[in-house]
Amino acid sequence: MPYKKDTYSTLYYKEPGPKLDKESPFESMMERFRFAAELLKLDDGTFQYLSNPVKQVTVSIPVEMDDGRLEVFEGYRVIHDNVLGPSKGGLRFAPDVNIDEVKALASWMTWKCAVVNVPFGGAKGGVRCNPRELSPRELERLTRRFTASMLEVFGPDEDIPAPDMGTNEHTMAWIMDTYSMHSRKTVTAVVTGKPPIIGGSLGRREATGRGVVTVTLAAMSKLGISPVNAKVVVQGFGNVGSVSAKLMYEQGARVIGVSDVSGGYFNAEGIDIPAAIEYAAQNRFSLEGFTGAAPISNEELLELECDVLIPAAKEDQISRVNAPNIKAKIISEGANGPITANADAILEEKGVLVIPDILANAGGVTVSYFEWVQDRQGYFWTEERVNRRLNRMMRNAFQLIFDVKEEYNITLRQAAYVYAIKKVADTLKLRGIYA
Template identity: 60%
Template sequence: MAAHTVYKEPAPKVDRENPLESMMSRFNIAAEILGLDEETYNVLKAADKQVIVHIPVTMDNGKVRVFEGYRVIHSTVLGPSKGGIRYDKNVHLDEVKALAAWMTWKCAVVDLPYGGAKGGIICEPTTMSAGEIERLTRGYTLAMKDVFGPDRDIPAPDMGTGPREMAWLMDEFSKTVGATSPAVVTGKPLVMGGSLGRTEATGRGVMVSTLAALKKLGLDPMQVSAAVQGFGNVGSWAAKLLSEQGVKIKAISDVSGAYWNADGINIDEAISYKNAHNGRLDGYTGAVLMENADDLLTTDVDVLVPAAVEDVITEHNAHDIKAKLIVEGANGPTSASADPIINEKGIMVVPDILANSGGVTVSYFEWVQNRQGFKWTEEMVTERADRIMSDAFEKVYQTSQKYKIPMRIAAYVVSIDKVAQTYKFRGGF
């Protein structure tokens, strides 16, 4: 059976579990459960297209620097591909490939008519001027003009990029095709076709899926405590919305450290503090600074929300986790090697491809609004996104019950099954 195929890829440059291998090991388990035939397995495991470009940019000192950029289209079986663009010095093709495949599964699990893609440029945006970043973004867009398109491939922000870069991308693409094309990219500024509700969408989806999971576990949100790792867009919104539902947030963290308060942290206060201090919690006095920030992950709470970076829950600390529920706000916060330990302990995991899919769902709404030429109200966005998240959670949960498998594998089963069935209908060569 094809699912046993050994999958070999070059090791990534970074010193952590290869994200592509992590993704493939879960993909393989789900493929085996589904009894995926060899043809479909081989089609779905490989990226459709990998584009590597070299972008010459005139730097402020007058010299030309050449940057390497990628766009990986993993699949367009369900529709045009969708996925963010990352600007970071550690971007490497393997990671982009893994992230592109994750986008395929993420879009499929929430039933969006999208395939998966991801892009990236090896650069250090924090050391570049706005002008240099603009020229880089426009150069990348021009280089990708035949890849991007509202019906082909729709980028969005990721690490190191935001509404500003998406505005430049939209403008450059529009000039290239000779027509205003807002639907070519999502995550745009609100004034130029961005969607209401996008900022909080991922954190909101984390909250909705946490409540759905607590219900299955028979736990009352008013009686449970939580720890949230990462206090950026996803972490701070998840913490705020969960605390509004009565969950006691006992610990939060960011790059400055982890902060603990047994009586519950006042999240609105912590967000105001962060906003007034350059986006960081350094010196926050509403909670005690924990000696070791990593202890947040193993602290005594009911719910753990990793919402910062990849590979923080590993075979080394999974044994010590006390939470009954993990809701993955971040992409890939749990190494594949930790999965068996977590399953053994009976911890329920709402996996990343389900828990943080609220973001891409509202990106999809942005694309729909751009194509409709009609702006939805915030209530419309929220109500529709919440329904999509609840339905997706229920489908994954029912699949986990049916096959007696963990939620993570169930999410892959739901996604792969949808893409595989569609592939069969569309047909190969």
């Protein structure tokens, strides 16, 4: 019997009836979670435990604005699970952030950490604001007041934030300093994604894109596709997309399409990625007006014929509407949730190998773990060592998930959820429930 959501609570339980068909990030995640739970024959109690956050915190954040006004923002922190270790997850500042989105992202972090064998649980945080409309001083006051409200939540052995949408290295520095001031000592390990001068790890900024490319190359090897002259399309040209494009370019691939908010850009002979990166850096991080490729729409970009498609922009970019038109052999999910649950079956039927987000973009949390380890030791690694260890962990994780895929004759995404959920469930049973 399928697991179904109780409309009167956040609990999930077994009940006869059709599966929900709502295309939302949380429901997409739950569709995949339900499949793995049924395959693993999870008991109802364990299913409910792993479906629901262990802690949800909502706070009001009063901030004195530069013009003297008092404005109150709303902030969230959701700890989905801490069975494997301290919870870990990003903090985003965005005008449309809400508790349901944060819950979905926190659960993704649990499975992501388990997939790459990082000893963290999953968490996520958010503040509903538009950081583009706030001055640096207002952002600092907002961040510090939010941190003060989370002193009983954050901690190097409890919950460790990191940068996400709308936040950056400087935001993490403010969190670390505020937490340290209240602790009366410097606590560098309370956040990751900090500037290296105050305990950040070398290689952290490029880690997610590097991880995407590592597992993509492993998948190409499984299919017998050489990276040299392979046709690659990258949606999104931010940190993850631009790094992924650059590293695939350096492997000899022809990156025939890239895009950002200004639209898509196509060149059948291959785009000069270093030139595109330089252009974007000089054009306020936008490709608008780039002349090294012909303009196309983002919708057309996704449907280009290619060996590898890397969606590294937003959620729900490939749905049941456009999935039949996808012509890639491999899709490597650089973004969280770029493919809806309803599109998975269509892509599987077409023979597309999808590397799921909880594996493909786990390079960021892997190097965040490295940063946490370095902070705890007070000993820091070279960038070459960080990259070498990241590549090894990502390759090992890909092979583990590929083996599960072969064992159960399921997709890579299903295999990733099966592996992650089994690992967390087995750990929960060993630890037991404190009463």
